[in-house]
Amino acid sequence: MTKHLTRNDKNIHRYSANCEDCFGLCCVALPYAKSADFPVDKDSGTPCSNLQADYRCGIHSHLRNKGFRGCTVYECFGAGQKVSQITYDGNDWRDHPESAKEMFDLFPIMQQLHEMLYYLNEALSLQETQPITQVLQEALEKTEKLTYLSPKLIMELNIPDHRAMVNELLLQTSELVRAQVPSSKKIKRSMDLLGAKLKGANLRGANLRGALLIAADLRGADMRVTDLIGADFRDADISGANLTGSIFLTQAQINSAKGDRSTKLPASLRIPDHWRK
Template sequence: MSNQRTPSGNTINHLSADCEQCFGLCCAALPYAKSADFAVDKAGGTPCPNLQSDFRCGIHKDLRTKGFRGCAVYECFGAGQKVSQITYAGNDWRDHPVLAQEMFKVFPIMQQLHEMLSYLDEALGLEETLPIHKDLQNALEQTEDLTRLNPRSILELNVPAHRAIVNVLLLQVSERVRAKAAPGHNKSQKMQNKIRKGTDLVGANLRGTALRGANLRGALLIASDLRDADMRVTDLIGADFRDADLSGADLTGSIFLTQAQVNSAKGDMNTKLPPSLRIPDHWSK
């Protein structure tokens, strides 16, 4: 059985958001502009007007209907609680305002590191990665070490350089996983070639398209029609699925797909997702 997550002994349990252990950092540190995803403008370092004194969101259950869809799909990969409880040892920015701006700058850097940890952890659980298991494990440990630096050292990190090192390994993972996918027919291969060349897929009609084993890294699939598409064993790292319709699509065995990406899309109960992901509540029944 290939391309299945297996217990590797390396799974890190803090790679998903635990908002109860966070000081509302995504609601305060990050900027956003009034758009289809956000009802108002907000500058970085300015708390969202919906952030309550206990660091909970006052409209959490109604984010989509209140115009804050962007908040509903955001994922920090556990960076919020790491910064709150470990980097700053439980000292929040409200009680310690002198820490606020530094904490807000550390948070997005930590989010990037935790995102890398999430991908590396997933890669370590795939049977196809056994030949490069040691390299992946070293990269994971090095990245985890970076997340435990003091705030000043974190702010001085060259994150793009470290991401480039990790990305080399993730590309190897992608090639190993996708190499075992059954070759597609001519139409499928032509479409995959176009995707590799950066074809604009925003709003594209890809309904029923055979994309098995495709490299969709960073693909712009905004509002695309992917109903009933065969997307098994695809590399979906960084693919933009905002408002894409995944109804009936088969994403079984796809790699580097996150819950945030799924949450940003449309779909239904017939959409097949990797076992680590769940059908969002807002999808059609």
């Protein structure tokens, strides 16, 4: 039985997935195509064949071996439990099929809002952002309020406009943080780094926002104080790399990369179980 949360439950303010309090929304609402990340096709609104009656994944500990690597690198940032337990007051889509489509359509919107909350929360935790603390706090509070609106109003939100406002603050955050590394290597974030040979590279303080680092060799690279928001780390080798102090890096990005126990990560992130010993 899913535990019912209240609006004041502190778990809601943790911007990471809490599957115990979610109705398996990512396993139903999101579509995927047969690829290196998934072994079959699935339409939006169709439950994954591995989703059990209790909303748990039947192959959770074997997702990679079963071809569902895409599931291991997805993060809802806490949107799943917000939609399940707050927006729909604990009424699941199986017992209330009349709300199912709306719930599935709303979930990706909530995921975007919670992703913004994740980044804003990180920005507020950084000492370098003191000059813009007030506007960051206002943006976080405004975004948080949006997540408590009714389903109808959430569906009507102009997410691109709100994201643009938040992104401007995150850009300011990045500039303030990276200013402490004046001699940082300059790499254009639009630069295609697919498969790039960057072993041991000095990328400290670089702007790698949205960089395509797929299958890049980043072994032993210095990526301290680097802006990594939206960077694609799929199959990038970050063994022995130093990412401490990097900003806007998520667990999902780390999960998609290759690494080892010598990889240095920010304190908020952990070494994935599938990395080699």
